[in-house]
Amino acid sequence: MTTVSAAGEGSGLRTVLRHAAHAVAIGMSLFHIHAGIFGEAPALAYRPIHLALAFAVLLLTAASMRAPETGAKRWIGLAWDTAMLIAVLASTLFLVFDQTRISERMEYMTRLLTAERVLGALLLLVVLDVVRRSIGWPMVVITLVFLVYTQVGDSLPYPFWHRGYSIDRVIEQMYLTVDGIWTVPLAVTASYIFLFVLFGSLLVASGAGEFFTDLARALTGRIVGGPAKTAVVSSAFFSMLSGSSTANVVTTGSFTIPAMKRGGFSGSFAGGVEAVASTGGQIMPPIMGAAAFIMMETLGVPYGDIMIAAILPAIFYFATVFVMVDLEARRLNLRPAEDEEMPKVWPVLRSRGYLLVPVIFMVWALVSGYTPARAGVWAIGMLAAMIVIFDRRKGVRGLARIFADALINAPKLIAPITAACAVGGIIVGVVSMTGLGYRMATIIIETSHGILPLALALTMVVAVIMGMGMPTSAVYVVLAVILAPAFVDFGVVPIAVHMFIFYYAVISNITPPLAVASFAAAAVGNADPWRTSMHAVRLGLPVFAIPYVFIYHPEFLAQGTIGEIAYVCLLMAIAIFAISVASIGWLKVPLSRATRAAALLFALLLLPSEHVGLIYQIAILAGSFALFWLCYTLDLRRKAGAATAGTASPHGRDPAS
Structure with missing residues (x-):
């Protein structure tokens, strides 16, 4: 009887907490729509409200999941969730209601009030706790190291020495100014990113995920x-809805991975394809994840410029995976599907093609120079109108469910991003306070001995390591503040450096040992996580070369004339194809190790370089291509000889496969 009563009590409490979380989520969505239409409140009011609502949704959701538990663990957990909720509401509402006095105080001159000191410390605690829940302990430890650094820097040797700062000084900068928690990352999340997340949530709720999957099947099936090419194309389409690689994997992979397995691919290879393709969603315009919007504010350029710069790398990214999949399918001698139920392009577009109109409009608005907030609000309004017009058959209840799902899901998606940006703001604040960013430039130059490729390699390694299990936005914020300034002394174009860091932070999702996207794909496909990760790395091998081209030839980021851009793209296309051939080991016939090595050498020499004269470069390329062709010719003769001797496989397959 007691057990039943406790279970009923837990179920009732869970329902109450879940409804409370939904109510706060809907309120948060409406709050941001209102701000997008009529303008934002002052920074130290608007940003704290955003953080309070996002954290409240996360904490209430966590409490609702804890409610069915029994025993002391349940009540301790609920008490802690309640304490964190009260702390975040108290610390943020204090800033909102005391806005006038805070705006008139002299920063770093006026003594802190006891309430400011206590509430500031509590907010730091809440941020760390929410980061622990949503991101994990590694980010908490990194943040604590930076906070401790403010207290012990006067005891450290150069280049880490600084004069030391009191706890009050740290709390003031983090809590009462826009140079700490409320700095650029959180500002971008509150002003722009939420509206794009809401737009994506509304698209998903309206059935756009199914539409894009059907369209991809119609184009490539x-x-x-x-099946594998469908995964690549559908992930490229779905990236317009989500900037999260894991979300892409779970959504599109639930259909594409089983289809690939039925088509003849192994489960681990299918998972690798989906992981690589879904990871590319973060670099595919128009919605490229939080880091792209933070880059916009950091560089001080319109978001349209970021989109334009990202278009060619994104196209080459997905084209690379597409070519790799094609070579693997031909190596395995897989035949095209003859499924009569395969959708056709025109019927798919005729039934749900209207969902593309708001996306196209949003891209136009961003490229035309409208602010992301304005473009986001207009796109949401246009999509809502089209859902009402074209989905009338769903009735009032069906339409209400679509809008309610979007209004509820967007805040749930934005909460972890808000936590990452808040903790990123803390790190940015420490770096600016202590001057560490300027000294890190010196450290990088001295460590690399002024050699740009070595400095780039060090940055790549740091970005990939930090990105293992951490959000791309958090990695980008930290490295953009600490490492990016160093490359100014090398004469590198700023947007190229930031795209370099951003790109490798994204690629870390498929890099072992903690390849988040690969592990998610392995779980969906019931495959071995490690083998899936290895396949993902092999499929993504050509992609690892792309960011280096940003540095030496920013024309690849649309920073040049049409002729210059076309020349670099031509070289990149040939190089990526050569790397793909070397990685798969097949080009009409199975390739020997010597041929694959020659193809890889040719590709690496083909990558644009400004350090070799044109005549020498042509001579080197001609020699490397001749070596590849010689090895390839030997492979063709070997295959022909094997066929003549009757040792070739009946369908032209590689016997080793």
């Missing part, structure tokens, strides 16, 4: 390697 009837060609060689169709």
